Amino acid sequence: MNSPSIPASSDLARRNRRVLVMAALVALGSLGLGFAAVPLYRIFCQTTGFGGTTQRADETVVVKPVAGRTMSVRFDSNVAPGMPWEFYPEHPTDTVEIGARDMAIFIAKNVSDKPVTGTAVFNVTPTQAGAYFTKIQCFCFTEQTLQPGEQMRMPVIYYVDPKILDDPDNKDTQQITLSYTFNPVEPK
Template sequence: MSNETPTPSRKPRASRDVVVATICGFVVALMVGASYAAVPFYNWFCRATGFGGTTQVAESAPTHITNRSVTVRFDSNIQGGLPWKFVPEQNEINIKIGEVATVYYSVTNQSGDTTTGQASYNVTPLTVGSYFTKINCFCFTEQTLAPREKRDMAVVFYVDPSMLEDSEQNGTNTITLSYTFYPVKNPAPKPVAASEPDKGKKNL
């Protein structure tokens, strides 16, 4: 009688390896997908809640202006080597809550090349983001400047009267609106206007 121990089959182990590899691949794919989905979800969440000082967007002015005033200060920054000079035309204004205000930022391309940038923004205190509302802003689109071009860009905004209903904002007398311009390496192509039909040709 042979004393040799029978060699166990490798098929069960191989099957387990395939299952483990499949599960790992699925988890990695899920994590990658979640990382991409997190960006638009985070942006939506910030806009909806004012989280992190993200301001709100409106198409029209509020229905009434209150008697309480706040000071709004303006800040400007450039990041990533963008060769621009970017400054607010005034450092601060005093407005009533509910009042629509228009302020201007000036930007100059100091280089000899056409460059494109886009601004990110927030307000401080961060909890005011859900009440600080923009009607129009240069930050909504990419800005392309020709060499040495200077441009004045408007921001139209108001502080929503509903802020007065938030007891946490009772001591808020100053709000800082801050912009930071970042370079855009691959700007979105501008649509080309359709050429007019040749007037000398007859319609067939």
């Protein structure tokens, strides 16, 4: 009966070092993926419209309206708890021609006695419609600062991409809700 051979001490040390290096590389790779997860997820959502993330286009984009095809758009507005703003859409709903640019106005008012800076997060429901809701200009692209008692009209220029008509997941979509929540920006 042959006994299993025991590796020489130098072979064992070399194998242990290799395992240690591989484990360290896996740990560093996992750490790197942890830091990259948020930006990668944001890019994924912006590209696919996942989770109701809207699309973004510049002012030079050319889209042709689809005659006779409309979509109801509902506007929802919220402020985070403790944020001293009033925030609401000028008109809570609009009916738009699919493919045509349209503009919605939101009103924000600082009801405190000090300047307040806020940033808006947004989403679209139904979530599968997010890939077809495209913003050209939006107050949500930048931070907004309102002085004490100041009221501001904030536009959103958008369109509903005609490709929504060819998407079987959106065949029953008759209304899209664009929802914003303003959150305070902590002073730097």
